[in-house]
Amino acid sequence: MPRATTPESARLGLLVGDGIGHEIVPATQRIVDTAMSAVGAPPIEWVDLPVGLDAIAAHGSPIPDQTLDALGDLDGWVLGPHDSAAYPAAFRGQLTPGGTIRKRFDLFANIRPARAFAGVRATVPGMDLVIVRENTEGFYADRNMHTGSGEFMPTPDVALAVAVFTRRACERIAHAAFDLASRRRRRVTVVHKANVLSLTTGLFRDVCLEVGAQYPGVEVRTEHVDAMAAHLVRRGAEFDVVVTENMFGDILSDLAGELSGSLGIAPSINASQTQAMAQAAHGAAPDIAGRNRANPTALMLSAAMLLDWLSGRRESDELGSAAERIRGAIVHTLEAGVATADLGGLASTAEFTETVGARILRW
Structure with missing residues (x-):
């Protein structure tokens, strides 16, 4: 109806x-x-x-x-x-x-499609994916503190940064990604760096997998962010929905936009x-x-x-x-x-x- x-x-x-x-x-x-x-x-x-x-x-x-x-x-x-x-x-x-x-x-969900169009020269001609980027936390200093900045310098020669990952933020962006995938080709790739950032991006990965279990019709896999960058270049047409934290999503979405033709066509x-x-x-x-x-x-x-x-x-x-x-x-x-x-x-x-x-x- x-x-x-x-x-x-x-x-x-x-x-x-x-x-x-x-x-x-x-x-x-x-x-x-x-x-x-x-x-x-x-x-x-x-x-x-x-x-x-x-x-x-x-x-x-x-x-x-x-x-x-x-x-x-x-x-x-x-x-x-x-x-x-x-x-x-x-x-x-x-x-x-x-x-x-x-x-x-x-505005916690930054949804960034990357699609190759006929008539536009693309490095990955078959690309048609969406990067779902968590938009409020992670490593970005302007988004991980209630007041002030997540970057600070205890001395003029030392700069530090705080990254914030919460279960609530991970859950809601994961639901956004899996809901989107259920209306597309039913595949989600969770991108993290848990081999190095085991507590922060490890939490992101694990919560996404927990949420993914609530969507049995959607296939889910995980990738390290460095490997994912290489995969986008080599076989970017194979991916459907990619969910990741703030900074990784910013970088990967710009890469995907260029691979699909140009940032000028990246919404x-x-x-x-x-x-x-x-x-x-x-x-x-x-x-x-x-x-x-x-x-x-x-x-x-x-x-x-x-x-x-x-x-x-x-x-x-x-x-x-x-x-x-x-x-x-x-x-x-x-x-x-x-x-x-x-x-x-x-x-x-x-x-x-x-x-x-x-x-x-x-x-």
Whole structure:
């Protein structure tokens, strides 16, 4: 039986960010609006919120309190890239806007697909996997302390770092991975380094295996992170869902994105049980900002992931159909050889967006 659709319009935050965000965020908004209209869904209610350099100029902070407060009342958010290196010195040592949002709203699951597309040259042409990255703990100094940093220096010549792994965090990311795998090809690879970090990543591995036992239809295996990096290069097409801790997930997902073609086509969402944020895996690319050359693919695909996430939350077939139209239109656009310069193509940001939008309408 088809799922019920919901008549209410989704309310999504739109945070342009820095650099090429000023081009790829409006392009993504246009594509989402086109897809929603094409499936007969209520239009998205977009809420523009200041973030990044523009927010510093207008509000004295790269992530103003009014932006954070407003995000809590929305269904989800689309976040453009940030260029923290260009911020005034007083802000460079602080959490990035994205990091502040993740911490404020406990977006514990960073879901990063890596898929090779026809028409895009890939080192691993058959790759189609998803890396599920724990997003709140691990070795990252900005995420493992309630107050302060997980890095410290007892003397000028000694630097120390604290890693945090809790059963609760391991369990919830494992459930996210196994639930996703049960809707894909039913295989999960748990990545760790328990031969060296036996207590920390050993806990992560063991808890993931305990959770995996609750999903008897899903095959599970384990890999050390160094071996996993080699496996992705040699036989990356064999993997389905990969679950790992924060730092390993960050590194492996960038590697997988490049192996599948480019970080320019690598999407992601950051999600909790109640909220989610679409955010491309790449940066702000200030060197090409304002030149109509940026590749909006990753953020468009991230927005499609957000629509899928909302579809599950709202039991809305329309949102899922809009997401599928976006993905399908991008696949066919790239397959036809229409691509931006980073992928070897000649299309501008505007031309690529125009082509994707036209294909959505012809679906």
